[in-house]
Amino acid sequence: MATYVLIPGAGGQAWYWHRLVPELQGQGHDAVAVDLPAGDDSAGLRRYADTVVEAIGGRTGVILVAQSMGGFTAPLVCERVPVDLLVMLNAMVPIPGESGGAWWENTGQAQAMADQAAREGRTVSVDFDPKEAFFHDVPPDVTAEAFSRPEPPQSATPFAEPWPLDAWPSTPTVFLQGRHDRFFPLEFQRRVVRERLGIPVDDMPGGHLVALSRPKELAARLEAHRIRTASL
Structure with a gap:
């Protein structure tokens, strides 16, 4: 049995994972969805990592899955507890010394999002629309x-x-990306992940x-990566 530890993106809500957790449990695994202290202005990345480490506790066989902004937290967790596999899911990939705020311009995310919208015949709203994105x-x-x-x-x-x-x-x-992601388009992620x-x-x-x-489908893909990594 593996332990899937699920780190959400911005907003830090474990609720994001509520449809995936039973799928993983149905395959006989433990699944821990983490709530992050996203509303606390005193909490930085190390506090986020502390929260994940505390949620892991003494569990072993950890598969750490990081959604979006969770990509800034997950590697810090890997430096502190044994993790069998890190899955970056539609995630931000930082480099040493880079802030989350600088990441957007450094990677060219806004232009990539606009270009993807143009290819699909969409326009990006002046006011960000979460339903659309x-x-x-x-x-x-x-x-x-x-x-x-x-x-x-x-x-x-x-x-x-x-x-x-x-480092x-x-x-x-492993890096897993939704090919229909409008926020972090696939080809944008391929470039960033290759470079970083x-x-x-x-x-x-x-x-x-x-x-x-x-x-x-996500549970099946995660399982495939877990099994493949275990066989190496």
Whole structure:
């Protein structure tokens, strides 16, 4: 049995994983969805990592899955506890000394998002529309549930800090990307991941919130990577 530890993106809500958790449990695994202190202005990346480490506790066989902004936290966890596999899911990939705030311009995310919209015949709203960017492929009932919940706060503190590691951890790492992600387009991620990690990107159907839109398919892909890594 493996332990899947699931780190959410901005807003830090474990709820993001609520459709994936039963899929992983149904395959006989432990699944721990972490709530991060995203609304606390005193909490930076190291506090986020502390929260994940505490959630892991004494569990072993850890598969760490990091969504979006969670890519800044997960490598810090890998430096502190044994992790069998790190899965970066539609994630931000930092480099040493880079802040989350600087990442956007450094990687050219805004232009990549606009270019992708143009290729698809869409226009990017002047005022950011989360339904358009994130929920375009999420089932309507799940979308309605998400928008019925209070908007999750996200402190700017972790975006202001330089990423503290000197290098990427030695933990086996794979990158999984939704090929229909409008926020972090696939070809943009291929470039960033190649430049920063030197590994390929595995793509699957789905947008930025693939754990909400395609939990069954995501669980199957995670299992495939776990099994492949265990056999190496």
